[in-house]
Amino acid sequence: MAKPTKRRIDGEHSRRVTPKGGQDAPTKRPGTDDAAADEAAGRARPLKPGTGASDAKQRSKKVADHSESRRYTPPSHVDMPSPWWVPALMWTFIGGGGLAIILNYAGVLPGTSGGANGWYLIGGLVAILAGIMTATQYR
Incomplete structure (x- = not known):
């Protein structure tokens, strides 16, 4: 049976080459060099994860997906x-x-009256510490 021809789907960021209901992409045959075959056919190779180009593409997709949502x-x-x-x-x-x-x-x-009481000092320091801890919760 002949394989269906691949058609590029319109869209700036679309990497899909077949319609949603279409067949999966062919699997790699052992012993073939995909890079040479891709270059000969004029196809772009998939971006490697961790490269600047793939990160930028992922960020642009995330922004596009977020802007499409109209839900509050x-x-x-x-x-x-x-x-x-x-x-x-x-x-x-x-x-x-x-x-x-x-x-x-x-x-x-x-x-x-006869001098400073240690308990008042401890209470004052604990109160100041409680104020500092409250300050960490302030937004």
Whole structure:
């Protein structure tokens, strides 16, 4: 049975040479040099993965596929901005921790009349650390 002739399908980025319902491309026969046969027939060789040309072709297909979609995709939860209370909580922790440390050394807090109390210092440092950790969640 004679093989059907291959027809190039119209399209700038199409590599298809037969219609969608057509037969698969012929398999390679052992011992033949495809490069010489392709050059003689005037066909382009497939691009090797990892080369700049194949990467550019893949990127252009991805962009073309993305632009064809008309369906709305809402932003994911990660892309949403933080609520108003995240920076407020951050500055409250940092300010409260700094204020606790300053008031501890000033002797204003209860139990610090004879000198600084270590527990107020630890509490102030923990509050500042909590503010820093809150800041990492701010978008």
